[in-house]
Every structure is written in C-alpha cells, then in structure tokens.
Amino acid sequence: MNRPEDQxxxxxxxxxxxxxxxxxxxxxxxxxxxxxxxxxSKEETDCLSFEVETQ
Incomplete structure (x- = not known):
C-alpha cells in the first residue's frame, strides 16, 4: 500500500x-x-465493508 500516511x-x-x-x-x-x-456514538457505527477473513 503506497498511499501517503494521511490517506x-x-x-x-x-x-x-x-x-x-x-x-x-x-x-x-x-x-x-x-x-x-x-x-x-462511534460504538453505534459499523464498517459495512467488513468481510470475515477466510483461511
């Protein structure tokens, strides 16, 4: 990942x-x-992009 730190x-x-x-x-x-x-509050938000890691 070659993005600037602020991105x-x-x-x-x-x-x-x-x-x-x-x-x-x-x-x-x-x-x-x-x-x-x-x-x-932040506890009442979710990342909708989440996908469980598959091994």
Whole structure:
C-alpha cells in the first residue's frame, strides 16, 4: 500500500480480510453505516465493508 500516511485507513479488526495484519485497511475506500436507527456514538457505527477473513 503506497498511499501517503494521511490517506491510509487505520483498522484494528484483525479478523477482516481487508486488514493488512499490521494496522491498515487495504481497501481504497470503505462504507460506514449506523448500527441501529440513529447512531449517537462511534460504538453505534459499523464498517459495512467488513468481510470475515477466510483461511
């Protein structure tokens, strides 16, 4: 991934197939959505681009 630091997507979800197993998402862009009808905190949001890593 050869993007400038300010354009990288940080991710700590190691079980996602798009996580580089260090600290970045390998997708060019991601989709974020609410976890429920009206998000009021970061805990109430989800990465809709998540795909479970298959071995």
């Amino acid at each position: 990288k997507i940080h991710c700590s979800v190691k079980s996602c197939q798009y996580n580089d197993q260090v600290k970045y998402c390998t997708l060019d862009s991601i989709q974020i959505g609410p976890n429920g009808s009206h998000a009021k």
